[in-house]
Amino acid sequence: IGEIRRYLRDNNPIRVSRSLRDVAYKALQVRDALVHRYAREPSVRQIADELNLPREDVVFALDAIQEPISLFEPIYH
Amino acid sequence: MDTGTPGVKNSVHMEFPSLPENVGFARASVAFFASQLDFTLDELDEIKVAVSEAVSNAVVHGYPQGPGPVVVDVSATEAGELVVQVADRGTGIEDVEQACQTSFTTRPGERLGLGLTFIKEYADRLEVTSRPGEGTVVTFRKRPQPAAVSQG
Amino acid sequence: MDTGTPGVKNSVHMEFPSLPENVGFARASVAFFASQLDFTLDELDEIKVAVSEAVSNAVVHGYPQGPGPVVVDVSATEAGELVVQVADRGTGIEDVEQACQTSFTTRPGERLGLGLTFIKEYADRLEVTSRPGEGTVVTFRKRPQPAAVSQG
Ligand SMILES: Nc1ncnc2c1ncn2[C@@H]1O[C@H](COP(=O)(O)OP(=O)(O)O)[C@@H](O)[C@H]1O
Ligand SMILES: Nc1ncnc2c1ncn2[C@@H]1O[C@H](COP(=O)(O)OP(=O)(O)O)[C@@H](O)[C@H]1O
Ligand SMILES: [Mg+2]
Ligand SMILES: [Mg+2]
Numbered sequence: 581i582g583e584i585r586r587y588l589r590d591n592n593p594i595r596v597s598r599s600l601r602d603v604a605y606k607a608l609q610v611r612d613a614l615v616h617r618y619a620r621e622p623s624v625r626q627i628a629d630e631l632n633l634p635r636e637d638v639v640f641a642l643d644a645i646q647e648p649i650s651l652f653e654p655i656y657h
Numbered sequence: 658m659d660t661g662t663p664g665v666k667n668s669v670h671m672e673f674p675s676l677p678e679n680v681g682f683a684r685a686s687v688a689f690f691a692s693q694l695d696f697t698l699d700e701l702d703e704i705k706v707a708v709s710e711a712v713s714n715a716v717v718h719g720y721p722q723g724p725g726p727v728v729v730d731v732s733a734t735e736a737g738e739l740v741v742q743v744a745d746r747g748t749g750i751e752d753v754e755q756a757c758q759t760s761f762t763t764r765p766g767e768r769l770g771l772g773l774t775f776i777k778e779y780a781d782r783l784e785v786t787s788r789p790g791e792g793t794v795v796t797f798r799k800r801p802q803p804a805a806v807s808q809g
Numbered sequence: 810m811d812t813g814t815p816g817v818k819n820s821v822h823m824e825f826p827s828l829p830e831n832v833g834f835a836r837a838s839v840a841f842f843a844s845q846l847d848f849t850l851d852e853l854d855e856i857k858v859a860v861s862e863a864v865s866n867a868v869v870h871g872y873p874q875g876p877g878p879v880v881v882d883v884s885a886t887e888a889g890e891l892v893v894q895v896a897d898r899g900t901g902i903e904d905v906e907q908a909c910q911t912s913f914t915t916r917p918g919e920r921l922g923l924g925l926t927f928i929k930e931y932a933d934r935l936e937v938t939s940r941p942g943e944g945t946v947v948t949f950r951k952r953p954q955p956a957a958v959s960q961g
Contacts, residue, residue: 597850611698623695623801635692636837639701643685643841646705669834672822678845682821686838693830 603641606631667693668732674724675716683712683729690731691739695801703779704799710772711743711795719747719793737800744794750787757785819845820884826876827868827897835864835881842883843891847953855931856951862924863895863947871899871945889952896946902939909937
């Protein structure tokens with residue numbers, strides 16, 4: 581799954597607006613900070629709380645920087 | 658709608674035509690819903706992959722001739738488990754056991770036959786029921802894993 | 810499900826109990842669906858506000874006694890318009906015209922009476938139909954604005 585994350589991060593052909601990218605970037609930063617602080621993987625809910633954003637906005641932004649419909653079996657080529 | 662089902666804390670019912678663009682909609686919507694449980698980002702990614710695979714299957718295999726209805730039901734149980742059900746009324750599957758085998762596909766050359774394998778891998782439990790000519794129901798369950806101590 | 814309705818390109822039907830946490834779900838899911846049309850991020854934010862207000866109203870005013878079913882239908886027309894309908898089977902509204910007036914609320918002190926005003930402001934068109942005891946249907950439509958030349 582770490583590989584999936586990397587794949588998703590490296591394969592991002594679609595244009596994603598600056599501010600969505602910012603939210604996603606901050607979410608990943610906060611995640612790292614929380615991992616550091618508590619020595620375990622935080623939940624999305626904790627990340628959103630820390631950022632003071634609705635959970636869905638964090639999920640939305642992270643989804644926007646990913647995109648492929650299906651990692652393994654794209655419908656479109 | 659499961660307002661009153663015992664053991665169910667919250668649930669959403671969704672229906673949409675089996676258009677490729679709705680694979681992304683289903684993936685994101687289930688992830689929005691799932692974020693009310695204590696999933697990590699990696700677990701959420703696993704959920705997204707599982708939803709994508711199940712809905713892609715409905716689009717590609719369920720309705721090869723053109724769009725038909727896909728129904729997605731998601732719920733959060735009182736015990737903190739996510740239950741996702743993806744149903745179509747399409748072609749159905751002749752042999753479910755075979756369909757679930759790694760690398761089995763009825764479209765060799767074009768597809769990899771890994772979709773159901775990934776769902777099985779990422780979910781705690783997978784159930785597939787299907788009847789040829791009547792459609793397919795894929796149900797998977799997943800619970801947030803108790804926090805592992807991270808390797809610094 | 811509007812697979813075949815003329816003029817409708819894509820549509821999603823959603824149902825969920827009127828729990829406060831589902832306001833966020835509806836807001837995000839509709840915004841995600843809307844992103845298949847050419848809305849700017851600002852327009853998507855306006856859509857999010859409108860959906861939040863409509864669904865909050867169903868939660869707060871439609872079902873003051875406890876959760877009941879909320880139905881959200883979203884579609885994208887061939888002409889590129891987003892149509893959002895939020896329906897409940899709750900208390901209904903005595904006087905719709907009055908309810909739509911800025912600052913009118915049946916819960917003064919507690920609420921501001923701006924929800925429907927915001928929807929009217931952000932949508933191209935708003936329609937509210939309601940019958941006391943039967944429920945309320947709020948429908949709004951919005952099209953992406955033709956791109957303005959950006960100020961350097
Ligand atoms: N919803 C469905 N409707 C009909 N057949 C399906 C459905 N889902 C899966 N199948 C069958 O199961 C097989 C294996 O599915 P999967 O593991 O996702 O691999 P793939 O999609 O790459 O073929 C498919 O090739 C198809 O024959
Ligand atoms: N879904 C609904 N069911 C019942 N009454 C509603 C609904 N939506 C709006 N109303 C009525 O319309 C009034 C105005 O709504 P709104 O402009 O959103 O302001 P507020 O929610 O702050 O009161 C509400 O106070 C309520 O009386
Ligand atoms: Mg597949
Ligand atoms: Mg209101």
